Amino acid sequence: MENLEALTPREIVARLDIYIIGQNKAKRAVAIALRNRTRRLMLPEDVRDEIAPKNILMIGPTGVGKTEIARRLAKLCGAPFIKVEATKYTEVGYVGRDVESMVRDLMAMGFNMVKTEMQEKIKGEAEKQVEEALLDLLLPGSGKTPPLRPPFPNVQSLPVSGDGSVTIGNIHLQSDPAVDTVREGDSSGTQEGAPVGAQNSSSVKSDMNSTREKFRAMLREGRLEERIVEVQVQRRQPMPAMEIFAGGNMEDLESSMAAITNMFTGGKSRKKNVTIREAREILLAEHLDKMTDPDKVADEARKRVQEIGIIFIDEIDKIAIRGERGGGQDVSREGVQRDILPIVEGSTVNTKYGVVDTTHILFIAAGAFSVSKPSDLIPELQGRFPLRVELESLHAEDFRRILLEPKNALTSQYTDLMSTENVTIHFTDEAIDRMSTLAAEVNSRMENIGARRLHTIMETLLEDLSFNASELSGQTIEITAAYVDERLKDVVQDQDLSRYIL
Numbered sequence: 001m002e003n004l005e006a007l008t009p010r011e012i013v014a015r016l017d018i019y020i021i022g023q024n025k026a027k028r029a030v031a032i033a034l035r036n037r038t039r040r041l042m043l044p045e046d047v048r049d050e051i052a053p054k055n056i057l058m059i060g061p062t063g064v065g066k067t068e069i070a071r072r073l074a075k076l077c078g079a080p081f082i083k084v085e086a087t088k089y090t091e092v093g094y095v096g097r098d099v100e101s102m103v104r105d106l107m108a109m110g111f112n113m114v115k116t117e118m119q120e121k122i123k124g125e126a127e128k129q130v131e132e133a134l135l136d137l138l139l140p141g142s143g144k145t146p147p148l149r150p151p152f153p154n155v156q157s158l159p160v161s162g163d164g165s166v167t168i169g170n171i172h173l174q175s176d177p178a179v180d181t182v183r184e185g186d187s188s189g190t191q192e193g194a195p196v197g198a199q200n201s202s203s204v205k206s207d208m209n210s211t212r213e214k215f216r217a218m219l220r221e222g223r224l225e226e227r228i229v230e231v232q233v234q235r236r237q238p239m240p241a242m243e244i245f246a247g248g249n250m251e252d253l254e255s256s257m258a259a260i261t262n263m264f265t266g267g268k269s270r271k272k273n274v275t276i277r278e279a280r281e282i283l284l285a286e287h288l289d290k291m292t293d294p295d296k297v298a299d300e301a302r303k304r305v306q307e308i309g310i311i312f313i314d315e316i317d318k319i320a321i322r323g324e325r326g327g328g329q330d331v332s333r334e335g336v337q338r339d340i341l342p343i344v345e346g347s348t349v350n351t352k353y354g355v356v357d358t359t360h361i362l363f364i365a366a367g368a369f370s371v372s373k374p375s376d377l378i379p380e381l382q383g384r385f386p387l388r389v390e391l392e393s394l395h396a397e398d399f400r401r402i403l404l405e406p407k408n409a410l411t412s413q414y415t416d417l418m419s420t421e422n423v424t425i426h427f428t429d430e431a432i433d434r435m436s437t438l439a440a441e442v443n444s445r446m447e448n449i450g451a452r453r454l455h456t457i458m459e460t461l462l463e464d465l466s467f468n469a470s471e472l473s474g475q476t477i478e479i480t481a482a483y484v485d486e487r488l489k490d491v492v493q494d495q496d497l498s499r500y501i502l
């Protein structure tokens with residue numbers, strides 16, 4: 001993840017260029033919007049509060065990169081980000097304040113993000129502690145801190161053989177001279193499991209210490225990974241969610257009920273036999289949780305969400321309605337717009353991490369607006385998205401670049417897939433050209449589904465190969481223009497066929 005604050009608009013655009021071809025206007029708009037928020041944060045507080053984010057409305061046909069821009073933006077910036085589909089709120093069962101769940105989701109996302117960051121910082125320290133804890137599990141009583149129980153019974157639980165070596169599972173640990181010395185000084189040395197009398201407790205300690213160090217070495221070498229130990233597994237207790245009193249929805253109600261049940265049952269913990277490998281993970285998660293203060297995380301997360309959070313509302317055109325009102329569905333669509341309005345305008349929302357003010361959250365809405373127009377949105381909402389950017393529809397030349405240039409380009413995806421079968425495929429330039437023109441042709445003749453057309457074309461083109469790849473191991477397949485023609489020309493020319501296949 002990239003640090004957003006450090007990126008200039010030009011750099012943000014450059015990062016987006018790695019995955020998205022063209023659409024420069026849209027890229028510039030989101031880059032500026034992001035940068036403006038970091039600029040705002042550098043201003044004195046009284047000025048800062050006056051500057052509202054310039055929300056963006058992305059308009060463009062289907063399959064030209066609207067969602068993709070948002071997705072990539074989310075990945076590259078360190079800002080809390082979520083994407084919601086506006087249509088989700090028109091579904092049966094969603095009413096009224098449920099649109100606030102987008103803010104709650106954003107806050108949860110921010111919380112996890114900050115938590116991960118904080119835990120990353122203390123991971124080294126936590127790992128050290130976990131190593132000690134693992135050694136305690138392997139050799140109870142050998143730690144520097146005295147265990148609750150007296151050490152001797154635990155020492156006895158270690159099978160010490162006559163020569164003073166220790167065997168645990170199938171690992172045989174040769175005793176070092178120090179151990180032997182102790183054993184020789186002890187008359188009952190041959191007796192298994194009772195190495196020393198009480199008068200020698202200090203040497204027992206050094207004894208245990210050296211054993212512990214040997215185990216530490218083995219642990220680090222990964223030789224104890226499969227050993228079984230018993231750990232206490234805490235049932236993860238969610239933060240007490242008492243939003244039920246602040247008025248919430250079904251989800252909140254459920255988690256509140258769970259919290260209450262937990263209060264009565266006291267949060268379960270049980271013993272479990274696991275391998276060292278698993279124990280390490282369990283203990284690490286536990287230590288990390290113990291070492292991070294949820295309140296601190298929530299504070300930082302809230303700050304971040306309020307100042308630089310981004311909510312991407314996709315498919316907003318689907319809740320825009322034209323003229324005639326009435327009829328169940330439409331009412332609910334306009335209702336959703338009315339519900340969204342206060343959130344976009346700036347209001348406070350209760351979340352389980354505290355109250356979040358949405359005034360400075362950046363909203364990016366996107367829609368194809370093929371049936372409806374932005375002006376079909378209720379006026380108040382239109383006014384809340386002052387920046388309009390249009391995405392251009394894509395043509396053959398764009399398709400050619402989309403096939404080749406993005407880091408995750410389709411051609412390299414298929415090349416990678418085939419390489420797992422030990423089949424090398426290579427696309428010639430002419431083949432790429434042919435595919436792009438075919439895609440553009442089908443788009444213009446039938447429905448224009450933008451770059452999504454490339455997916456169907458590619459799939460049809462390589463169907464044979466994908467099926468037979470396992471028998472072609474070791475071969476190199478050249479995808480030429482002729483190959484493309486052979487597989488696709490008939491389909492493209494036959495209207496009926498292409499309607500179903502491409």
Ligand SMILES: Nc1ncnc2c1ncn2[C@@H]1O[C@H](COP(=O)(O)OP(=O)(O)OP(=O)(O)O)[C@@H](O)[C@H]1O
Pocket residue numbers: 019020021022023060061062063064065066067068069367368402406450451452
């Ligand atoms: N300009 C582009 N550069 C690279 N890939 C693109 C571009 N536009 C679209 N794609 C690819 O096409 C697919 C669909 O794009 P995307 O999801 O962004 O469409 P959209 O504009 O959100 O359409 P819709 O309005 O249907 O939601 C994605 O897999 C994406 O990788």
Ligand SMILES: [Mg+2]
Pocket residue numbers: 066067068314
């Ligand atoms: Mg989309």
